[in-house]
Amino acid sequence: MTQEQVVETADFIARYLSHMLGAGVHTSRVVRNSKRIGTALGVDVSIHTSQKTATLTVKSGQLMNTRVLDIPAFPISFEWNADLSALSWAAYDRKMPLKEIEAKFDELISKPRMNPVFVLLMVSLANASFCRLFGGDVWAMLVTFTATMIGFFTRQHLTRRKVNHYIVFIISAFVASLCASTALTLGIDSAEIALATSVLYLVPGVPLINGIIDITDGHIQIGISRLVNALMLIVCIAIGMSATLMLVKDSLL
Amino acid sequence: MIALDIISDGLFAAIAAMGFGSISDPPMRAFPYIAILAAVGHAARYCLMTFLGFDIATASLIAALIIGTGSVWFGKRVSCPMTVLYIPALLPMVPGTYAYKTVFSLIMFLQEIPSPTQGSEYLQSMIFNGAVSFSVIFMLAAGATLPVFLLRERANSMTRGSRFI
Numbered sequence: 001m002t003q004e005q006v007v008e009t010a011d012f013i014a015r016y017l018s019h020m021l022g023a024g025v026h027t028s029r030v031v032r033n034s035k036r037i038g039t040a041l042g043v044d045v046s047i048h049t050s051q052k053t054a055t056l057t058v059k060s061g062q063l064m065n066t067r068v069l070d071i072p073a074f075p076i077s078f079e080w081n082a083d084l085s086a087l088s089w090a091a092y093d094r095k096m097p098l099k100e101i102e103a104k105f106d107e108l109i110s111k112p113r114m115n116p117v118f119v120l121l122m123v124s125l126a127n128a129s130f131c132r133l134f135g136g137d138v139w140a141m142l143v144t145f146t147a148t149m150i151g152f153f154t155r156q157h158l159t160r161r162k163v164n165h166y167i168v169f170i171i172s173a174f175v176a177s178l179c180a181s182t183a184l185t186l187g188i189d190s191a192e193i194a195l196a197t198s199v200l201y202l203v204p205g206v207p208l209i210n211g212i213i214d215i216t217d218g219h220i221q222i223g224i225s226r227l228v229n230a231l232m233l234i235v236c237i238a239i240g241m242s243a244t245l246m247l248v249k250d251s252l253l
Numbered sequence: 254m255i256a257l258d259i260i261s262d263g264l265f266a267a268i269a270a271m272g273f274g275s276i277s278d279p280p281m282r283a284f285p286y287i288a289i290l291a292a293v294g295h296a297a298r299y300c301l302m303t304f305l306g307f308d309i310a311t312a313s314l315i316a317a318l319i320i321g322t323g324s325v326w327f328g329k330r331v332s333c334p335m336t337v338l339y340i341p342a343l344l345p346m347v348p349g350t351y352a353y354k355t356v357f358s359l360i361m362f363l364q365e366i367p368s369p370t371q372g373s374e375y376l377q378s379m380i381f382n383g384a385v386s387f388s389v390i391f392m393l394a395a396g397a398t399l400p401v402f403l404l405r406e407r408a409n410s411m412t413r414g415s416r417f418i
Contacts, residue, residue, distance in 0.1 A: 024277070026336060032409065078279035078337040085334050086415035093413065108418060119275045126272020129265035130345065133295075196350060203349035206277055209340050212394030238356035 151176025173240025
């Protein structure tokens with residue numbers, strides 16, 4: 001293996017690594033899959049990760065290449081998680097050459113994401129059934145459904161315009177809870193429940209669970225980073241919602 | 254009547270899991286299994302808490318353990334890593350209400366600093382809600398990951414030989 005080949009391999013593994021970490025895959029899986037691709041291509045891979053950057057060393061005999069890479073913020077994608085994991089096994093089992101793995105990788109990451117309108121409908125339904133789980137009646141479910149639809153639509157639009165995600169969370173929580181507060185005016189029995197569940201679609205469940213998984217796997221630093229990140233978003237939800245409560249009620253809670 | 258309660262709990266949990274999961278773009282083939290896992294897990298937690306008097310953290314641990322074990326079997330079938338199935342299935346059980354009540358109580362505490370009795374009540378409520386939400390989230394993730402530690406070989410080769418790429 002020549003130095004150029006080592007650099008080329010490192011180029012690819014760097015891309016693979018940053019796409020997986022950026023799409024919200026837990027750390028130990030990313031490390032394991034990258035090492036597997038490294039083994040398939042005949043190199044040793046060592047990785048150090050943190051929230052926004054990662055350090056990668058690719059080594060073959062006396063030749064090596066080390067670099068620090070930025071982790072771009074992709075939206076969370078379980079599809080990439082499944083497909084890119086499968087790619088690492090395919091590379092390992094079929095002894096695919098680097099060019100072929102790269103071509104497959106490009107094909108997999110350019111798959112279209114789920115239709116946003118379908119996601120909007122699914123999320124609204126989900127939050128309405130969440131309202132039911134907390135004991136809301138049919139009218140409260142209907143209010144939650146509508147409020148979530150408007151709130152999530154706001155979130156999708158603001159995200160598309162690349163607004164800072166803390167601001168996106170504050171505004172969407174405010175909009176959703178303000179819409180749900182109509183339940184109070186309409187005099188629905190479980191209006192409180194509708195108001196409380198209307199913002200739950202924003203709770204960052206995936207980073208919270210990923211953070212704990214990372215901690216139990218021993219990647220404690222990045223696990224805590226993820227939890228702190230999720231906590232910041234929860235603070236934003238609370239700020240957005242308390243703005244509504246200050247408007248519609250004399251005092252909070 | 255009890256059976257109806259359990260079934261409707263599972264049904265609504267399944268819809269919630271699919272909906273909240275769809276934000277994170279799971280593969281289409283995973284949806285039916287996410288729904289089954291979420292329904293079984295949430296209904297199990299509901300039964301444990303309502304009929305057997307378990308606390309929310311222990312019940313979540315057992316439910317997560319069921320979901321995690323189920324995702325080992327289903328994951329191989331649809332060639333999805335376990336996390337792709339069990340994270341969406343756990344989402345309806347994430348204690349969102351407790352989590353933001355923690356922050357609310359903090360905001361209220363700051364407004365009530367001049368009156369020590371009310372202020373300390375909010376401080377107490379903050380610690381209460383924070384402790385519940387942290388332990389439930391911890392139990393959920395730990396319970397679902399436990400099967401990975403027990404069945405390492407199988408759990409780490411879910412996507413091997415996938416016919417979907």
